[in-house]
Amino acid sequence: MKQQSLLFYGGSILTMGEKGDVEAVAVKDGKIIRTGSIDACRTALGSDEVQEINMNGKCLLPGFIDPHVHLMMLGMCNTWIDISYPKVKSIDDLVNELSIHTDKLRDGAIIRGFGFDQRNLKEKRYPTADDLDRVSTEYPIQIMHVSGHSNIVNHYLLNDLGIDVNTEDPEGGVIGRDETGKPNGQLFDSANEFFAKKSGVLIGNHGPNIHMPDTPENLQTLIEVGQKECLAAGVTTINDPQVTKQEMESFNGANNDGTLNMRIVMSFISSYLDELIKLGFCSGFGDEQLSIGSIKFYADGSLNSGTAYLSTNYADSARTKGYLYHQPEEFKEMFVKAHQQGFQTLTHAQGDSAIQLVIDSVKAAQQNSPIDVKEMRHRIEHCGLPDPAQIDVIKELGIWPVPQPQHVYQFGEGVIQQVGKFGENYSPYGWFKEKNIPIVLSSDAPVAPPNPILAIYAAVTRSTLQGNIVGEEHKITLDEALRGYTIEAAKAIHREHIIGSIEEGKLADFAVLAQNPYEVSTEQLKDIDVTETWINGERVFTKESIINN
Incomplete structure (x- = not known):
């Protein structure tokens, strides 16, 4: 089906290109064909059937480009228990937050949490397997540091992973130990490879293994x-x-x-x-x-x-x-x-x-x-x-x-x-x-x-x-x-x-903001809402809901 041509106008349009701010943008077949005045953009669209989009004072920007996102890890951690600061401020808070979920567990289940930061905990230290044993000794427990570079497990999971006093530190990683030399549940950097050894992706000492085994x-x-x-x-x-x-x-x-x-x-x-x-x-x-x-x-x-x-x-x-x-x-x-x-x-x-x-x-x-x-x-x-x-x-x-x-x-x-x-x-x-x-x-x-x-x-x-x-x-x-x-x-x-600015010939990827960032105070910047997201001339997000193509 042929894409409908689009005309955006009626708000601030920040191109991030040589033209600076413009009055309107014309889109055809998923690409930007003209920026400038409304009249110039209408002329560029010619006799096409055009959907005119009045932004009603909102702000159009190029779609944001994030050059460092672990997308599937993001999805994974959003399905784990949130143990980030300020929700969790102490190890007692951590234990309590994880314990809430133990009643829902069945055989084969694992308790997983993401986002703790030892420097924001009252105790100013990493949790240990002993701490997580307070949650459960009958189910495996894994919590991931906010950096993704370390995990803590309880003794149940430590044993299941086959880590004991004789297990050596891998290159590019460390197994945490207590004062007697016994593993204390802390796994740093390439030591996270132990999670994938039974079934999963192995990367050795090439990074922290964030690739948890799962079904397609x-x-x-x-x-x-x-x-x-x-x-x-x-x-x-x-x-x-x-x-x-x-x-x-x-x-x-x-x-x-x-x-x-x-x-x-x-x-x-x-x-x-x-x-x-x-x-x-x-x-x-x-x-x-x-x-x-x-x-x-x-x-x-x-x-x-x-x-x-x-x-x-x-x-x-x-x-x-x-x-x-x-x-x-x-x-x-x-x-x-x-x-x-x-x-x-x-x-x-x-x-x-x-x-x-x-x-x-x-x-x-x-x-x-x-x-x-x-x-x-x-x-x-x-x-x-x-x-x-x-x-x-x-x-x-x-x-x-x-x-x-x-x-x-x-x-x-x-x-x-x-x-x-x-x-x-x-x-x-x-x-x-x-x-x-x-x-x-x-x-x-x-x-x-x-x-x-x-x-x-x-x-x-x-x-x-x-x-x-x-x-x-x-x-x-x-x-x-x-x-x-x-x-x-x-x-x-x-x-x-092809992307990064609103310029002719580039793909029609846009973010629509509720306000122009240049027209609010510095403190108000962080509170600006994204109201719409467009990719290839198709609206894929509105403030109310995701729109499936």
């Missing part, structure tokens, strides 16, 4: 739940930065049966690198809906969980130091191999020492390949606490940092507690701005919700959940923040030719 039907439900949350926030395109066979098959299935509305750029986890090279893949395979965009590496762990690889010690971690997933030479060899194959790379690197590993690898890639590293736009995901001296090199090599302003909002004060005053430079947008390094915003959902409006507020204010300001010098302007979630985010995934 349930995996489709996870996509549906995650997609619904993204669309409600005006997000029309995501880059999923940790794809395995499980995600690829699930996304492809949703695409084939017509339930995938969003555009997804997939970044395969580095454990697949050799296989992808053997098959001849590189960045760019796929279409406008679903494509292979890059390879994802992990350099270190998480600042929130005390496992990021810093040159300084942690003040609140028994280990005091973080660690790397790979030895430096192994990482460099993989990185160069990916670059030579024509893959853009995304590397999770939070600590300055891990960031240096990426910098050294980009230099090695440039020396060992005719492909220009700047053209590849190799990315550092999070880029949490770089050393100031590294900023010039990041600029020189054309590396794109992709931080998450909501991490500062949620965790900024905890980072300062663990690393000292230097923690105020968490996600140092001010340094990037000073050196003309691209400003890109993202969420890392489900670590933070896929909420561009809240992220924009956080980037502009550097406010924390507790109401304080962290790193005043790293505030950015509203214009920079909006561009960072639209056109600059499109560039970060090499899609600026």
Whole structure:
């Protein structure tokens, strides 16, 4: 059936392109054919049957692009018990919240919760298997840290996973232990691989294993739940930065049966690198809906969980130091191999020492390949606490940092507690701005919700959940923040030719806001509602409900 042509007018239209604000937008066959005056747009549509959409004072923007969303993990965690702060403020709260659900359990069930942050608990420590045994010793219990980099299990599940005093720490991970050396239920980074050993996706020391075994039907439900949350926030395109066979098959299935509305750029986890090279893949395979965009590496762990690889010690971690997933030479060899194959790379690197590993690898890639590293736009995901001296090199090599302003909002004060005053430079947008390094915003959902409006507020204010300001010098302007979630985010995934701005020839992906962000106070920014989301000239979300195509 032929798509109806559209004319948007009657509100603010922020193109994020060269024209700036315009009066109207004309859409035909899912693409933008004209922007400008109402008369010019009507003329461009000619004699077509046109649906004229009066926005009644609302604000039209390009659909938000989030270059770091774990979509199926987002869906998964939204189906688990919410144990996040401020709902859960202590280990007693945690036990009580989980215990509410024990009466509903049947044989074979598991109690799962997501979102705790030890630094926001009254006890300022990680829970243990002993704590979770207070909930149940008859059913398995698993709770995931808000970072996704650690899980805690009770003794029932610890035994079921086959972890005992003789189990060695895996490379790139740690099994928590009590003072006698016995496992205490804490599993950090690559130690999460134990969940997948019986049935599931194995990735070894290539990242924290977030790929919980499940049925194909349930995996489709996870996509549906995650997609619904993204669309409600005006997000029309995501880059999923940790794809395995499980995600690829699930996304492809949703695409084939017509339930995938969003555009997804997939970044395969580095454990697949050799296989992808053997098959001849590189960045760019796929279409406008679903494509292979890059390879994802992990350099270190998480600042929130005390496992990021810093040159300084942690003040609140028994280990005091973080660690790397790979030895430096192994990482460099993989990185160069990916670059030579024509893959853009995304590397999770939070600590300055891990960031240096990426910098050294980009230099090695440039020396060992005719492909220009700047053209590849190799990315550092999070880029949490770089050393100031590294900023010039990041600029020189054309590396794109992709931080998450909501991490500062949620965790900024905890980072300062663990690393000292230097923690105020968490996600140092001010340094990037000073050196003309691209400003890109993202969420890392489900670590933070896929909420561009809240992220924009956080980037502009550097406010924390507790109401304080962290790193005043790293505030950015509203214009920079909006561009960072639209056109600059499109560039970060090499899609600026088709999305990211409201310009002629691009796809008709839009977010409609209740108010123009430029016409409200800074404090009111975070309360602006997304009222509609459009993809390909089709409305896929309204404030009242999701509309299925």
